[in-house]
Amino acid sequence: MTADPAPPAEDLLRRLAPQVLGALIRRYGHFDAAEDAVQEALLAAARQWPREGRPANPRGWLIRVASRRLVDELRAEDARRRREEKAAALTPRDAFTAPPPGESRAPAEDDTLRLLFLCCRAELAPAARIALTLRAVGGLTTAEIARAQLVPEATTAQRISRAKRRIKESGTPFGMPDEEEHAERLADVLQVLYLIFNEGYTASSGRDLQRADLAAEAIRLTRAVHALLPADGEVSGLLALMLLTDARRAARTGADGSLIPLADQDRTRWDRAAVTEGVALVSEALTRTRLGPYQLRAAIAAVHDEAANDADTDWTEILGLYELLLRMVPGPVERLNHAVAVAMVHGPGPALALLAALEDDERMAGHHRLEAVRAHLLERAGDREAARAAYTRAAALTLSLPEARYLRSRAVRLA
Template sequence: MDEVEEAVSAAFREEWAQIVATLIRVTGDWDLAEECAQDAFAQALERWRRDGVPRRPGAWLTTTARNRALDVLRREAVGAAKQREAAMARDEGPYDPDRDGDDSGVADDRLRLIFTCCHPALPVEARVALTLRTLAGLTTPEIARAFLVPEATMAQRLVRAKRKIRNAGIPYRVPPAHLLPERTTGVLGVLYLLFNEGYTASGGTDLIRAGLCAEAVRLARLLARLMPDEPEVTGLLALLLLHDARRETRVDAAGDLVTLEDQDRTAWDRAEIDEGVTLLEGALRRGRPGPYQIQAAVAACHTTAATAADTDWADIAGLYGELQRFVPSAVVRLNRAVAVGMAEGAESGLALVAELEAEDELAGYHLLPATRADLLRRTGRTREAAQAYEQALESVENAAERRFLEKRLAQCRWTQPGGRGVATGPGGGCPHRERGSQRE
């Protein structure tokens, strides 16, 4: 890759969302905005080799893309209203982000675009896909591969989402102040799910999809810069950073899962951990705790422990108890069962797991029997543990998780009466603790 290609690639990573967001505001046409943004990057490869890389690549790309969009609108004569809008936009002159703004008082098109993509009128799947397309710049085939659906299915999902925005008149703006708490929760939820899918893929051959993790972190950083006074926004970024710091150690060279207690802590990204802890402390000082801050505190307990044995499981169990007040879900209770089992003994954790099994809310969720299996294994009840691992294998879809469970099953069978091995120590770990966050 030569110098110009590197410059264009860097500009794409840094400027794509801003350029598309600006063009959507100017034209009101999502497809045209994406097409003209792509055209501007193609032109950059040619012109920057001839004229040199401009001092402000983002401004050059935005002006080029905007002019291209306005030319298309004029040629197609899509109506007097858009013609007037195009003429007004052209009068603005070269793009200047310092002059950007709307009646919300928030001077960033990207924030408006995030809130538009994540409008509650859209299905959750469409919100995630549209966010990846418009803010991350992923192609339709890339998004389809990420979510393991046919390209045609993803294309239709994106078309329906854009049509819904247009037909429902969903405004391209940050909502009024009294709606921000509700809308912000939706935006954070999309980024949360996006990272979770990248951190522990719901299916496929690989446990981790690093690209999805990176995009979720990048968008969370953007949101945190744009909304610095929202502690839950900061808390989400802290949560993602603290988990992302361990990402490279969660699989071995063969792509097999490595449990938290067996990971090489010296290989964790200390810079991400330090940043995550600092962000979390700043968010908590605001005195408005929420679910993302609490989950970040759990992650901090893990990443700041020098060794697995130093982990404060009692503190983690307490944090999950607090999280239940905000998110009263069975998945959170399952996480608490793991923590209680580690803090107070496996039998205490098994009692909580039994309660969840009796309620049947997590039927078909492979991490429920996997948790029971791990706790049983730790007590030496390997025959029962083997049965639980077999049950978990009936519903697991990710190949890496399947290999992990099969390995644990084989170990349990090996240590049963008549087997030839010895019981394993507490180094196995429940795969549920390897989730980037709770999968609701």
């Protein structure tokens, strides 16, 4: 073993977890048991690596340890069944088989993409398969998934549990789907990657505004899907959206980790190579494929990124793009962003009226973003007292420390 101080062990383990899980499921099946074995391997790494040094091949180490834990569990389960003389013999897929020779060597390929498509199965309820994939591939906690899907945490836990049970019962082989199945699962795959990226770009909780490793993994997987389906306009649109958004990452926080809003960012710090690639991807997709939501979101991001400064932003074009997007995806987040664009073009009054209509949407109830946007619009309207109260409410609702600090600072400024 050799010590390797970078990247931080916690980030590395989070990035490797879905790859290790995919390798175990491909080899042994048993989704639930494989997930437990991976968690035990991660705990072992967290204990041993700081003391003994990080292994030269961290992924291979984790696969070896997790495989041993899983093998032990499967053997114990098999013995228990024999002792209790329970039902019939296992099916070939469920039967325990010893690891093949050379088990200590990790498989060369990355199984994360297979795991992604495995979880996005048509027989699972849409919300359940997305929740399961966010857990298995994105490594998000149940609470983070619940916030991403705008549902209670208990609902998310039930969805994940049911999805795992269905996969176990189905006995579906672990592999890439054929061309027809690609089309069936693609919408969910893209939504999962989008949600993983969003959690990485703006963490829903914690002391850091961003989880760069999570955003990078979402981009990596989206590139893999794009390589698989290069002619799909929505895949291109999602990749473009991620690149155009992530290009601003370096300018989003100050030296102390404080949040810097888009209007105040130093645009010379934006990643211009990522902007150029993203603009090229979305421009090409818009000219040759059917229009879709990810292409529209990417086009909005491109308008922001191509403006030399905040004052040059073409908000009229952005508003038009949001209106097209709302016809396809009339969700609460899209409606909230549309209200911001309305305010920039027509003033805060009409936008505040749009927010009032959102208050009855239970998915936005208690969400800090609704109060944060309301505060911004009230401030623009000159109602300092109401704006201060809204900023204070928003700060109390968010679990992100940088966002909370920023919102409280806005409230203090208006006192």
